[in-house]
Amino acid sequence: MLLLSKVWRDIVKVNKKQLTLTVNGEEHILLINPDDTLLNVLRNQLNLTGVKEGCNSGECGACVVFVGNKLVNSCLYIALEADGEELLTIEGLSQNGDMHPIQQSFIDAGAVQCGYCTPGMVLATKDLLDRNPEPQNEDIIETFNGHLCRCTGYVKVFDAIRLAKEYCENDKLEETI
């Protein structure tokens, strides 16, 4: 029996693959199943539960994270494809305990209710403002097409994005003073 369980453990080990990720500035070397999704690895191996599991089919945007400078749905992303990459999740956004201006804008605009969609919304706002610091309404609508919120009715989320633009500008200004 003991021999059998050792053989089984060896089989499992053989099928595992090594994955190296730098997540929020910290390097991790992990053993994973070849078909594990990034969502599964981040939540279940690295305990980064700010990455939310919603639809699991690329529809709701609750699971988005940055791989390099690209925002991806981690529920559809095979983790091995991120080997060697730098990742940013919602946990890496605040610095030295201070909230990122985008996080603050969501709070100040009252755009956080149950909060389940919020990590995805905040990262999508960062992605939008990084690509386009002066987004028009249609840019915001296009970006948030892939993000579902059951609570806010989106009006406050849109207010938060406009406020985030302002806060990010002020933040940059303060850095230059």
Ligand code: FES
């Ligand atoms: S959980 Fe990934 S898009 Fe919904």
Ligand code: FES
């Ligand atoms: S705040 Fe509840 S789903 Fe968006």
